[in-house]
Amino acid sequence: MRHALPLMLMLLVAGSPAFAADQFDLACKGYKWTKVGGSGEAYSFRARIDLAARKWCDGDCKSTQAIVSVGDKELVLTDDGTLNSRMEVAREASFDRQKNSFHYKMYQSRPTEEYLEYQGDCTIEPFTPFPG
Numbered sequence: 001m002r003h004a005l006p007l008m009l010m011l012l013v014a015g016s017p018a019f020a021a022d023q024f025d026l027a028c029k030g031y032k033w034t035k036v037g038g039s040g041e042a043y044s045f046r047a048r049i050d051l052a053a054r055k056w057c058d059g060d061c062k063s064t065q066a067i068v069s070v071g072d073k074e075l076v077l078t079d080d081g082t083l084n085s086r087m088e089v090a091r092e093a094s095f096d097r098q099k100n101s102f103h104y105k106m107y108q109s110r111p112t113e114e115y116l117e118y119q120g121d122c123t124i125e126p127f128t129p130f131p132g
Contacts, residue, residue: 022052023127026095028102030120036107043118047102048128049075049095057130058093058104064130073098086111100124 026047031040047058055064056077068076074096081090089108095101100122108114 023050025049025125025128026102026122027125028120028122030102030118032116032118034116036115043120045102045118045120046128047077047095047122048130049077050127050130051075055130061128061131071097078104095122 026049027044028046029042029044032043033040045058047056048061049056049067050064051067051070054067054070056067056075057064065078068079074094076092076094078091078093080092082088087108088110089106091104091106093102093104096103101119102122103117103119105117106115
C-alpha cells in the first residue's frame with residue numbers, strides 16, 4: 001500500500017490539464033505593419049511559451065525573454081521601454097487567452113525611427129523547446 005500513493009500522485013500530475021498547459025507554442029496568422037499608419041501585410045508567426053519557467057520567445061527564438069505577468073485572461077509577455085539621451089524605444093507584447101489573439105508592437109524614435117507591429121489569431125500547439 002505504501003507504494004500506491006506515490007504512483008497515484010504521479011498519475012494525477014501527469015494527467016492534469018494545468019500541467020500540460022504550462023508549455024505550448026502559438027501558431028498565429030494575421031498581419032504585420034512596418035510603418036505607423038501603413039498598410040498591413042499578411043503575416044504568419046510562432047511564439048513559444050513556457051509558463052513554468054516564465055519565459056517566451058518568438059520567430060527564430062534566438063533568445064528567451066521573461067514573461068511580465070500571467071493572468072487567467074491575458075499573458076503580458078513584454079512591456080518595456082528605454083528612454084535616455086541616445087535612445088527612445090517602447091515594446092509591448094501580449095496574448096489574450098480568451099480570444100487566442102497575439103499582439104506585438106515596437107516603436108523607436110531615436111536614434112532612427114523604426115516601427116514594427118504584428119498581430120494574429122493563434123492556435124495552441126505542442127511546445128518546441130528553447131534552443132540550447
